[in-house]
Amino acid sequence: FEGIRIYNGKAFKLQEHLKRLFDSAIAIALDIGMPSAELDLAIQETIKVNKKIDGYIRLIVTRGDGSLGMDPSSCKKARVIIIVGDIQLYPKEYYTNGIEIITSSYRRIPAECFDVQIKSLNYLNNVLAKIEAKKAGCLESVLLNTAGHVAECTGDNIFVVKQNRLLTPPAYEGALEGITRGVVLQLAKSLQIDSEEHILTRYDLYTADECFLTGTAAEVIPVTAIDGRKIGTSKPGPLTVKIIDSFTIAVRNG
Known part of the structure; x- marks a missing residue:
């Protein structure tokens, strides 16, 4: 997953966050199922649809639907979740x-x-x-x-x-x-x-x-x-x- 800040309607350091996300996915043998450029566009579109000027993105990738148990091989397609909202961690x-x-x-x-x-x-x-x-x-x-x-x-x-x-x-x-x-x-x-x-x-x-x-x-x-x-x-x-x-x-x- 990644947490990304939105400033002035733009995701801050988005490419750095996406690189870390894809590097983490490689390390745990998780196929995200889309290239970084496509996910970049999806994030920008989500910001636009939510009309968020300043806020926070929680980007989550799961292995998708599958059977119960430790073996993820039954998960055929990863699920990407993009959540856009507000955040203020400290007063x-x-x-x-x-x-x-x-x-x-x-x-x-x-x-x-x-x-x-x-x-x-x-x-x-x-x-x-x-x-x-x-x-x-x-x-x-x-x-x-x-x-x-x-x-x-x-x-x-x-x-x-x-x-x-x-x-x-x-x-x-x-x-x-x-x-x-x-x-x-x-x-x-x-x-x-x-x-x-x-x-x-x-x-x-x-x-x-x-x-x-x-x-x-x-x-x-x-x-x-x-x-x-x-x-x-x-x-x-x-x-x-x-x-x-x-x-x-x-x-x-x-």
Whole structure:
């Protein structure tokens, strides 16, 4: 599946999302049944029919109708579902004031078990971690991998700023190479912000100068506390604000 944002009536980074969808399908031996160009047109038509200027697309591909059981060979034709609607993951004031998050007791599924770059509906770990966060009075939680290193959050990538360097976990640590993550890394380069993929621990999170999350639904949202520890000044930091401002311009310009 894919989650795609709509800005100014257009699907943002649609080609990148479609490439990831088709790559995931190849990895799990799923024939989508139509070329990327045809699906592209179907998505654009769905946006048009729904008259959506700003919104969200949930693109789902299943193996289609078949018999009960684990063997998918009875599913003869994949089913493509395009849902267009509204989304606001967090209240607007949180983008100004930041959010508090926790470290989850649940771990990221190891790549040895299931490649984390395959974006599938196998999100049980993430759902349980989200429930855990809500019970703790927070909106999001960080998933560590089995080595105890930071992987990502339940639906977002995570970045920290330490000594004016922008750091984010590498893919091999369990981080999905998110589309918004990629946009932010490109923006950092254009803004001449030193950025790199770097192994992170909870210590690195707690001692960071700044922290923020990125995701298609979340966009870029500041984090001001983790596990009860204040991050930096406990307010969105200057590099975070610069990234948010640049991201806002980027999505509006397509």
